[in-house]
Amino acid sequence: MTVSVRIPTPLRTFADGQRTVSIDSATVGDALAALVARHPRLGTHLYSESGELRTFVNVYVNDENARDLLGIRTALVGGDTLTIVPSIAGG
Numbered sequence: 001m002t003v004s005v006r007i008p009t010p011l012r013t014f015a016d017g018q019r020t021v022s023i024d025s026a027t028v029g030d031a032l033a034a035l036v037a038r039h040p041r042l043g044t045h046l047y048s049e050s051g052e053l054r055t056f057v058n059v060y061v062n063d064e065n066a067r068d069l070l071g072i073r074t075a076l077v078g079g080d081t082l083t084i085v086p087s088i089a090g091g
Contacts, residue, residue, distance in 0.1 A: 001026065001080035005035055008084055013039035028059055029072030031082055045086065056087040 025031035051070040
């Protein structure tokens with residue numbers, strides 16, 4: 001099933017400038033893995049050195065935070081939209 005992954009502006013540089021990427025995946029984790037396989041430079045921005053999704057990166061499935069569902073194990077259906085929302089700190 002095809003889902004859309006929205007890439008936030010600060011990370012688009014690492015995804016060849018793309019705003020949205022279509023991915024065939026059954027879960028949030030599979031979608032993120034496929035996204036990083038297609039755009040490897042995104043990996044360090046999404047995952048820690050231990051391979052876990054970084055704590056400051058939120059992923060929404062449609063309008064729900066995946067962390068409030070089943071996290072990266074959250075099932076997807078065709079037409080879902082994943083939105084990556086990294087926390088941005090300023091100073």
